[in-house]
Amino acid sequence: MRNLANKNIQKMKSYSPPLEGRRNFEGRLLDFNEKTVPPSKNVLKKLRELIDSDQIQLYPEYDDLCGKIATYSGVKKDQIMITNGSDQGIDLIFRTYTEKGDKVIIPSPSFAMFYQCSRVIGNKLGMPVYNEDGSFPTDKVIKSIKTGVRLVVICNPNNPTGTAVELEDIEEIVKKALRFSAIVYVDEAYFEFCKITAIGLIDKYPNLIITRTFSKAFGLASLRIGYSISSSTNIAEMLKVRGPYDMNMPAVVAAQAVLDDLESLNEYINEVMNKAKPMVEEFFRKNNIEFYPSRANFLLFKMQKSSLLVEKLRSLGFLTRLREGKRIDGTIRVTIGTVNQMKKFINQFKNA
Ligand SMILES: Cc1ncc(COP(=O)(O)O)c(C=O)c1O
Incomplete structure (x- = not known):
């Protein structure tokens, strides 16, 4: 039987972000801008x-x-x-x-x-x-x-x-x-x-x-x-x-x-935005890595050989997200987590 879906749907691709296997990944998930610690008890x-x-x-x-x-x-x-x-x-x-x-x-x-x-x-x-x-x-x-x-x-x-x-x-x-x-x-x-x-x-x-x-x-x-x-x-x-x-x-x-627990929300936001993010930005600056001025819990930065770097980071225990499109070809998006998590990220980045 011919494809009976609406014509505009037939022309589309499904939106399938690379989610599969993440939960079994042995490392830190910095690829979907999620919170990097579980909700409170x-x-x-x-x-x-x-x-x-x-x-x-x-x-x-x-x-x-x-x-x-x-x-x-x-x-x-x-x-x-x-x-x-x-x-x-x-x-x-x-x-x-x-x-x-x-x-x-x-x-x-x-x-x-x-x-x-x-x-x-x-x-x-x-x-x-x-x-x-x-x-x-x-x-x-x-x-x-x-x-x-x-x-x-x-x-x-x-x-x-x-x-x-x-x-x-x-x-x-x-x-x-x-x-x-x-x-x-x-x-x-x-x-x-x-x-x-x-x-x-x-x-x-x-x-x-x-x-x-x-x-x-x-x-x-x-x-x-x-x-x-x-x-x-x-x-x-x-x-x-x-x-x-x-x-x-x-x-x-x-x-x-x-x-009901805005205090722990604010603690997390403060750690991410006022401590961990400035630390990663400082690291990028010192290493002449260009990044966009972000107001969110992630940074988009520009690299030569970005897909290779994403793979290398994966092998070192960090998932990040390769981004492409007008203006952003060759960029990588990294979620910012806690200070400790981002210290480890920076250390492994140096090895990548
Ligand atoms: C800008 C923006 N809007 C909306 C969403 C969707 O979030 P959710 O459907 O999980 O609420 C996302 C998720 O990445 C996002 O980045």
């Missing part, structure tokens, strides 16, 4: 209590978690939608606000899921290129917002460059997009590390949507939980598209537990 205790509660047969409930997220984010509960990872939030934004043939702006290079979700719908993609120094191409993005544009994506800070956009630039983009009735979507997956947020603009602009995740600083990547923030109207629309039980109860319980 209290999170694990709450998960065990759930398992022992004889409630696994019940459908999950979300109200308490949405309330906690609203408090954490400083918005109202009806401005929050939890999702199965922020990846699901991305998908819901594209499905709720764009149709086949609509113009969508995704500054590039950026996170693969944006392109994937856009191609599933069959949007017309505009991809203004990031500036040479990795800074966000604000002027190009503002110029590209015209009639027919339905959605503009801002990844802040950007994966894979780690570079951030200032709030004033975001506001300019949101204002221009509003004139053309386009949505601006800001991905804040690394907000906890970067601290820049567009949340303060949510009540001012009805065309702004933010996604965040528990996969990075909070350390719950395997459980798949994230959330979106927007006006209550936008949230109500996207909730029509999301399934009623898409997030599982272990994820909900763990997310509540990490929100």
